[in-house]
Amino acid sequence: MRQRRLQLMQSLFDEYIEMYASRDDKLTARFSDNFSGYAGSSDILVTSKDEWIKITRQDFAQVPERIRIEMLDLSLQDLTEDIIVITAFFHIHLPIPDSILSQETARLVLVFQQESKDWKIVHSGISIPYGIAKKGEIYPMTSLEERNRELESIIQARTYELAEANNRLEKLSNTDGLTNIGNRRLFDQMLQKEWSRGQRSNTPVSLIMLDIDHFKLFNDFYGHLAGDDCLKMLANGLSQFGRRAGELVARYGGEEFVILLPNTDLQTALDTAKQVHQLIQSLAIPHIKTNLGIVTVSVGVACLLPSNKHNALELVHQADTALYLAKSTGRNCIRSAPPNGAQI
Numbered sequence: 063m064r065q066r067r068l069q070l071m072q073s074l075f076d077e078y079i080e081m082y083a084s085r086d087d088k089l090t091a092r093f094s095d096n097f098s099g100y101a102g103s104s105d106i107l108v109t110s111k112d113e114w115i116k117i118t119r120q121d122f123a124q125v126p127e128r129i130r131i132e133m134l135d136l137s138l139q140d141l142t143e144d145i146i147v148i149t150a151f152f153h154i155h156l157p158i159p160d161s162i163l164s165q166e167t168a169r170l171v172l173v174f175q176q177e178s179k180d181w182k183i184v185h186s187g188i189s190i191p192y193g194i195a196k197k198g199e200i201y202p203m204t205s206l207e208e209r210n211r212e213l214e215s216i217i218q219a220r221t222y223e224l225a226e227a228n229n230r231l232e233k234l235s236n237t238d239g240l241t242n243i244g245n246r247r248l249f250d251q252m253l254q255k256e257w258s259r260g261q262r263s264n265t266p267v268s269l270i271m272l273d274i275d276h277f278k279l280f281n282d283f284y285g286h287l288a289g290d291d292c293l294k295m296l297a298n299g300l301s302q303f304g305r306r307a308g309e310l311v312a313r314y315g316g317e318e319f320v321i322l323l324p325n326t327d328l329q330t331a332l333d334t335a336k337q338v339h340q341l342i343q344s345l346a347i348p349h350i351k352t353n354l355g356i357v358t359v360s361v362g363v364a365c366l367l368p369s370n371k372h373n374a375l376e377l378v379h380q381a382d383t384a385l386y387l388a389k390s391t392g393r394n395c396i397r398s399a400p401p402n403g404a405q406i
């Protein structure tokens with residue numbers, strides 16, 4: 063007998079919870095004409111069945127999707143032959159992310175009374191700390207959505223900050239620490255990019271490579287810090303070149319610099335090399351160990367039409383060979399790579 067009563071109580075509750083969770087309007091048919099209760103959002107006692115039906119439908123309309131009930135505790139009380147009291151504690155998980163309701167414990171008291179053959183709900187009292195529910199709301203959807211929007215804007219701001227930090231990091235990893243111009247890493251990247259572009263558009267890529275003459279002697283005589291300043295002054299002067307899209311002035315290493323000139327033929331590259339050479343002379347940085355008494359550079363120039371016959375490193379190799387030629391034929395001059403081997 064007792065077992066059957068327990069089963070009855072459990073099934074009444076299960077049926078109620080299922081209808082409530084699935085937002086099933088049939089639930090309203092279970093309300094007794096003698097209904098009284100209070101809703102969690104208002105704490106106002108409702109003494110009319112019709113009013114309670116209105117509140118229930120408002121609840122279902124506000125959140126039409128299924129809600130998830132996570133049961134925490136349940137007490138079934140067999141009060142009299144025809145009165146059952148059920149007390150339940152649960153979390154309500156609304157179908158929106160991060161619902162704060164799911165962290166609150168809902169406390170529900172349901173009183174069922176047997177009327178004729180049916181068990182009807184004569185009292186329903188739910189209590190959830192619904193302080194943030196706006197007027198006319200069963201659930202504090204407006205506040206939850208506001209909270210979500212706030213979270214989204216925080217995430218957006220953080221994403222932007224992260225992208226900015228990444229940009230700064232990218233710039234830092236592509237910049238030479240001493241001279242503040244592009245470094246070897248950036249040059250390698252740009253070379254590959256411009257080489258591929260040149261291959262696609264069938265346009266030549268030129269490279270100017272320059273190296274300070276007798277820089278070891280400069281350091282030995284003026285000191286390493288003065289050597290650093292000299293490198294900075296040179297980089298600063300060089301940075302007025304390579305301003306067109308795809309062009310790049312970079313420190314290749316030590317006292318060696320490169321100027322990448324995409325879509326540039328050999329003659330134009332040699333003209334630019336001449337301007338670079340003159341600019342460095344015009345800086346007139348004292349260097350008593352050279353013939354002119356100022357810092358000079360040796361320059362190698364190469365130009366290739368990118369094709370499958372050779373890769374981008376061939377261009378570097380040719381510019382390097384031309385630079386070696388300039389060094390070995392007296393320094394402070396410009397040489398271009400074979401086959402032309404032009405002398406200026």
Ligand SMILES: Nc1nc2c(ncn2[C@@H]2O[C@H](COP(=O)(O)OP(=O)(O)OP(=O)(O)O)[C@@H](O)[C@H]2O)c(=O)[nH]1
Nearest residue numbers: 273274275276277278279281286287289290316317
């Ligand atoms: N001050 C300073 N010196 C550097 C830096 N990087 C490389 N060097 C120096 O540059 C010098 C290069 O010397 P070498 O390769 O012998 O060439 P060089 O004396 O310029 O002679 P040539 O190139 O044959 O004209 C070395 O003494 C390096 O220490 C740097 O960042 N700062």
